[in-house]
Amino acid sequence: MAKGLSDSDLRAFSEYIGKLPPPPEVPMQGLVPERMARGARLTQEHRCASCHGADFSGGKQVARLANQREDYLLQTLKGFQSGERLGYTTAMNETLVGITHEGLEDIAYYLANAPRAKP
Numbered sequence: 001m002a003k004g005l006s007d008s009d010l011r012a013f014s015e016y017i018g019k020l021p022p023p024p025e026v027p028m029q030g031l032v033p034e035r036m037a038r039g040a041r042l043t044q045e046h047r048c049a050s051c052h053g054a055d056f057s058g059g060k061q062v063a064r065l066a067n068q069r070e071d072y073l074l075q076t077l078k079g080f081q082s083g084e085r086l087g088y089t090t091a092m093n094e095t096l097v098g099i100t101h102e103g104l105e106d107i108a109y110y111l112a113n114a115p116r117a118k119p
């Protein structure tokens with residue numbers, strides 16, 4: 001879809017999308033605390049916040065993770081892990097080495113429901 005777009009089209013899209021409000025925070029009730037804890041632990045062990053920001057809101061060329069759709073997060077994590085999705089660098093492919101399928105599911109669950117860091 002992006003093939004026919006000029007650089008200025010791409011810039012205009014990015015500026016527009018970049019200014020959209022962040023996704024709404026998900027209410028914490030009803031969440032499975034064990035899954036949240038496992039997801040949080042894995043993101044700490046694999047230092048995800050070092051690139052994606054302490055509250056996972058992203059920055060510059062690094063994507064927001066907090067409160068993105070869980071199914072999208074899981075699909076893209078599986079894609080990076082299998083090498084099906086290539087990034088600008090191999091950072092994402094390398095960072096997921098050794099995480100089990102259940103681990104990826106917990107990470108996606110945690111990030112999709114991540115509580116906003118309080119300012």
Ligand code: HEC
Nearest residue numbers: 046047048051062063073076086087088089091092095107
């Ligand atoms: C060394 C820096 C770095 C680390 C560490 C890192 N990431 Fe990333 N991540 C990136 C960059 C850069 C991208 C941008 C996409 C690309 O390269 O295609 C990205 C993209 C992603 C995406 C896709 C977002 C989207 O909207 O498509 C997900 C999901 C993700 N990272 C999750 C994680 C998780 C979970 C961890 C920890 C296990 C992690 N990242 C650790 C740099 C990093």
